[in-house]
Amino acid sequence: MKVFISADIEGVTGVTSWCETRYGGQGYEAACSQMTLEVAAACRAAMKLGCEVVVKDGHEDALNIHMTQLPKGVQLIRGWMTSPASMMGGLDESFAAAVYIGYHSPEGSDSSSLAHTIEHDLFNWIKINGELASEFLLNALWATAHGVPSIFISGDDGMCRLAKKSHPEIFTVATKTGIGNAAWNIHPEEAIEKIEEGVEKALEAGMGLMPIEKEYNVVINFKEHQNARRASWYPGAKQTDSNTVEYTAGTPWQLRVALMFMTEI
Structure with a gap:
């Protein structure tokens, strides 16, 4: 069984300020390290159950995860494929499940x-069928279009609640709660433990x-x-x-293609 892991950084525990998410910024290396550890926890859970694991680095230039800190056997996709798949680049119908690590609340929340959502400096908000669109929603729709269920997400509490609203069965781990410009974070080791446990339970549940x-x-x-x-x-x-x-798409595929051309400006 193959598991696809899409990883971002803004929903990783401890990450609070934009400078921590950008190359050369104060705290960026620490954020990358915790991102890697949380991804590694998800990998261990899947591999424990005999799964093949592919990870997509999905932040900025997609060159953030420290590959040597991932379990041996994990495949890591770095950089961008310049396709509508975006943070889901590499996923196809051969995968049995999609997992999302380090995800964050949408623009406008x-x-x-x-x-x-996509680029903080470009949009005030993006809505799909009247609801604020998160990157998770866009990526989960892409997975659905390929027949792949989205089974687990970790990130801020607001994102986890939104994920449950659109997909009630999904397993979640809230790494933090946002309050204004602050983030109330759980301990890094606790996040790692909860993610590993949560991904394992999600894979077993189906x-x-x-x-x-x-x-x-x-x-x-x-x-x-x-x-x-x-x-x-x-x-x-x-x-x-x-x-x-405004634009209306008939399928998730049409939606992602339209967004690629309308937002990459």
Whole structure:
């Protein structure tokens, strides 16, 4: 059985400020180390059950995870494949489960000091079918389109609650609670232990796919009106005001392709 792990950094315990998420920033190396340890915990859980594990580094330039600190046998995808898959690059129908480590609340929410969707500096919010869209939602829909169930997520408490709302069966581990510009974090070792235990339980439980909707209405509110104008040229997109563009997709695949071209600007 193959397990796909998609990893981000803003939902890792202890990570609180933007400088900790960026190359050369104060605390960045420590954040990468904890990101690696949390990913390694998920890997151990899957390998304990005899699974083959592929990890996708999904933050910034996707060069954050320390490969030598992962269990031997784990395969790590670094860098970007320049495809709609984005943080799910490498996932296909051969995988039995998708796991998400270090995920964070979406842009427009107040449950994380690092809340964003795709790019913090570009969007005020992105909504899908009227709900704030998180990177988890976008990536879980991509997994669903490939017939792969999303079984576990770790990250801030707000993200875990949103994941449960869209996919009630999913197992979660909240690594922190966001309060304004602060993060109330659990101990790093506790996060590692809970992630390993949670992933193992999720794999043993098994679960179905996230439900697929008949259509996906995406509304993107850009910080700069120029970017909204650029995005409005995508076929089928409509600019509804100075900073907002709307598009309706029939499938998760169409949704991700549209977002790739409308948001990578």
